[in-house]
Amino acid sequence: MEERIDVPEAEIAVHWQEEKYYYPPTKFITQANLTDEEVYERFSLDKFPECFNEYAGLLDWYKHWERTLDTADAPFWGWYVGGRINASYNCVDRHLAKNKNKTAIHFVPELESEATQHITYQELYVRVSEFAALLRDFCGLKAGDRATLHMPMVPELPIAMLACARLGVIHSQVFSGFSGRACADRIVDSGSRVLITMDGYYRNGAIQDQKEKADIAAEEAAKGGHSVEKVLIWQRYPGKYLSAKPAVHGRDHIVNDLLKGYRGRRAEPVPMPAEAPLFLMYTSGTTGKPKGCQHSTGGYLAYVAGTSKYIQDIHPEDVYWCMADIGWITGHSYIVYGPLALGASTVIYEGVPTYPDAGRPWRIAEELDVNIFHTSPTAIRALRRAGPDEPNNYDYHFKHMTTVGEPIEPEVWRWYHNVVGKGEAVIVDTWWQTENGGFLCSTVPALGPMKPGSAGPGVPGIHPVIYDEDGNEIPRGSGRAGNICIRNPWPGIFQTIWGDPDRFVAQYYARYCKDQNSKDWRDWPYFAGDGAVQAPDGYYRILGRIDDVINVAGHRLGTKEIESAALTVPEVAEAAVVPVADEIKGKVPDLYVALKPGFEPSPELHKRISDAVVTEISPIARPAHVWIVPDMPKTRSGKIMRRVLAAISSGQEAGDVSTLANPEVVDELRHMVAV
Numbered sequence: 194m195e196e197r198i199d200v201p202e203a204e205i206a207v208h209w210q211e212e213k214y215y216y217p218p219t220k221f222i223t224q225a226n227l228t229d230e231e232v233y234e235r236f237s238l239d240k241f242p243e244c245f246n247e248y249a250g251l252l253d254w255y256k257h258w259e260r261t262l263d264t265a266d267a268p269f270w271g272w273y274v275g276g277r278i279n280a281s282y283n284c285v286d287r288h289l290a291k292n293k294n295k296t297a298i299h300f301v302p303e304l305e306s307e308a309t310q311h312i313t314y315q316e317l318y319v320r321v322s323e324f325a326a327l328l329r330d331f332c333g334l335k336a337g338d339r340a341t342l343h344m345p346m347v348p349e350l351p352i353a354m355l356a357c358a359r360l361g362v363i364h365s366q367v368f369s370g371f372s373g374r375a376c377a378d379r380i381v382d383s384g385s386r387v388l389i390t391m392d393g394y395y396r397n398g399a400i401q402d403q404k405e406k407a408d409i410a411a412e413e414a415a416k417g418g419h420s421v422e423k424v425l426i427w428q429r430y431p432g433k434y435l436s437a438k439p440a441v442h443g444r445d446h447i448v449n450d451l452l453k454g455y456r457g458r459r460a461e462p463v464p465m466p467a468e469a470p471l472f473l474m475y476t477s478g479t480t481g482k483p484k485g486c487q488h489s490t491g492g493y494l495a496y497v498a499g500t501s502k503y504i505q506d507i508h509p510e511d512v513y514w515c516m517a518d519i520g521w522i523t524g525h526s527y528i529v530y531g532p533l534a535l536g537a538s539t540v541i542y543e544g545v546p547t548y549p550d551a552g553r554p555w556r557i558a559e560e561l562d563v564n565i566f567h568t569s570p571t572a573i574r575a576l577r578r579a580g581p582d583e584p585n586n587y588d589y590h591f592k593h594m595t596t597v598g599e600p601i602e603p604e605v606w607r608w609y610h611n612v613v614g615k616g617e618a619v620i621v622d623t624w625w626q627t628e629n630g631g632f633l634c635s636t637v638p639a640l641g642p643m644k645p646g647s648a649g650p651g652v653p654g655i656h657p658v659i660y661d662e663d664g665n666e667i668p669r670g671s672g673r674a675g676n677i678c679i680r681n682p683w684p685g686i687f688q689t690i691w692g693d694p695d696r697f698v699a700q701y702y703a704r705y706c707k708d709q710n711s712k713d714w715r716d717w718p719y720f721a722g723d724g725a726v727q728a729p730d731g732y733y734r735i736l737g738r739i740d741d742v743i744n745v746a747g748h749r750l751g752t753k754e755i756e757s758a759a760l761t762v763p764e765v766a767e768a769a770v771v772p773v774a775d776e777i778k779g780k781v782p783d784l785y786v787a788l789k790p791g792f793e794p795s796p797e798l799h800k801r802i803s804d805a806v807v808t809e810i811s812p813i814a815r816p817a818h819v820w821i822v823p824d825m826p827k828t829r830s831g832k833i834m835r836r837v838l839a840a841i842s843s844g845q846e847a848g849d850v851s852t853l854a855n856p857e858v859v860d861e862l863r864h865m866v867a868v
């Protein structure tokens with residue numbers, strides 16, 4: 194196993210000062226969905242798992258479940274077993290009777306010259322049903338099949354997701370900014386025969402060619418022995434084709450043309466078992482291979498509906514804007530499934546928050562009268578830097594704001610509260626992961642005071658615990674950091690890693706499992722992979738990943754993935770990636786490479802290595818620096834000392850290096866990086 198870089202983070206915990214509380218405004222409390230102090234008692238471990246029937250009760254079921262939680266195949270939990278449900282029906286059809294004329298989706302194109310689209314529930318119903326009919330009858334997709342989506346932030350993305358869900362087809366949306374090759378890996382792993390994409394979209398004022406990536410994805414998948422039979426291409430502007438790449442005969446189909454043949458068609462929602470997979474969401478881990486997190490239909494939908502109602506405080510009359518990308522779990526849970534299950538109006542913004550200027554989000558908020566806002570610390574830092582006073586220029590009022598994805602510095606939190614929220618909004622700092630489906634730690638907005646930089650206690654029904662390396666519980670208030678785990682399963686937890694159940698158990702449950710043969714959930718704490726410290730008041734402060742994962746601008750990247758990308762360059766012999774602090778993005782990757790004998794560093798080679806990372810993964814993974822080094826610092830057994838490289842990149846003391854096989858290289862590298 195590689196050596197870990199967890200020491201500095203654990204130290205931060207000890208020196209971190211406690212922040213003072215901020216209290217939710219009375220105006221918020223008087224209208225909140227959850228003001229009942231008893232909720233923690235109602236969701237206590239004594240009431241587990243039946244407490245979660247309350248969340249499932251927010252949904253419409255074809256058949257009521259027989260058992261709330263099935264532990265027979267621990268730790269592969271079954272939620273609401275025996276129940277039948279359809280996610281698309283719950284997010285669309287069931288709202289028609291009373292709210293067909295209400296806006297389901299406000300779509301804001303990136304170009305301000307283009308009008309905002311307001312898609313009603315009736316229109317959503319028609320578009321989802323017709324596209325589902327197309328997927329069923331033209332593509333031959335049926336329940337249990339997988340379809341890969343590589344869609345930008347446009348309404349056709351949730352339409353495609355909900356059309357899949359209607360048929361029980363498992364969707365796997367790949368973040369649009371990922372490369373064609375990254376998409377291919379996910380197509381092959383999931384075994385999708387159909388790829389759904391768009392010709393292009395706007396980002397930072399320029400058209401991005403997305404279909405070009407589909408060609409690469411299909412070619413690369415073919416090299417992996419997997420055939421993509423159909424590529425469905427939506428047109429960003431129906432009737433106009435944006436891509437420079439022609440449609441491949443027999444494989445590519447323009448959705449907008451095909452849909453003409455499906456006018457008036459209604460694919461009925463298929464009643465699915467609660468435990469049927471709803472979607473896959475790939476994420477990074479300790480190896481170079483992304484993990485397909487498999488989420489369930491009933492448990493997932495119940496959990497996101499419940500947390501959207503009580504933690505996001507979404508009411509039917511609210512205008513809710515989560516500025517994340519639907520290509521990440523945040524967007525799946527808190528742009529699409531949660532808000533739509535509640536019949537809310539959800540905003541989808543196509544582009545970059547600071548395009549064309551830092552006032553853009555606040556103009557959108559003003560125009561649509563958004564009152565719930567949800568974003569990441571990286572976006573907050575970027576907006577603060579680009580326009581620290583901009584929010585003052587716009588007349589909008591948020592009652593509620595969310596921060597998610599990374600630790601937020603108290604200083605940044607205060608700007609969010611005072612300037613973006615105008616001192617009027619309650620803030621929830623929500624800690625969770627792709628694997629979790631929905632929030633794990635957060636204050637309940639009307640109940641718990643806010644503490645800048647702390648996520649808060651477990652949300653109702655989530656019971657966290659911090660263990661030390663030996664499995665002892667670290668008591669609250671001790672000032673000691675450890676590994677945060679969750680004692681109990683919950684409905685939103687992913688079911689398995691697609692195609693790799695052993696890795697699922699090894700990675701998430703083996704660490705603190707009390708008895709591998711046990712069928713009792715109490716023996717299987719969920720291991721999150723984050724360091725955390727718990728204050729005397731019970732609030733958790735999340736310190737960051739303890740594994741080989743870097744959180745760049747809220748995007749989760751595996752160091753191994755970036756290293757593998759660098760190794761595709763023929764001259765590269767060894768590669769090591771370490772995280773470096775960045776003012777805006779939180780962390781950025783620094784890449785160290787050693788060349789094979791006979792090769793010399795050059796600007797051209799630097800560029801080629803950096804570009805390889807973009808080609809293999811995405812521009813978001815591009816290293817801040819590529820350091821071509823004569824040798825890597827290594828242990829005598831030949832392991833690269835990433836801790837030493839991280840210290841060099843951050844200009845910190847490298848600590849004791851005397852046990853290295855080549856201690857002299859440390860000074861050489863330090864000199865190189867300092868210049």
Ligand code: WT7
Nearest residue numbers: 597598599600623624625626627735737738749
């Ligand atoms: C990792 C998960 C699901 C949210 C989007 C990211 C970090 C997430 C917080 C927070 C501090 C946070 C953790 C976690 N993280 N939220 N509020 N405070 N850190 O999902 O890509 O699966 O990343 O993001 O390190 O393990 P993800």
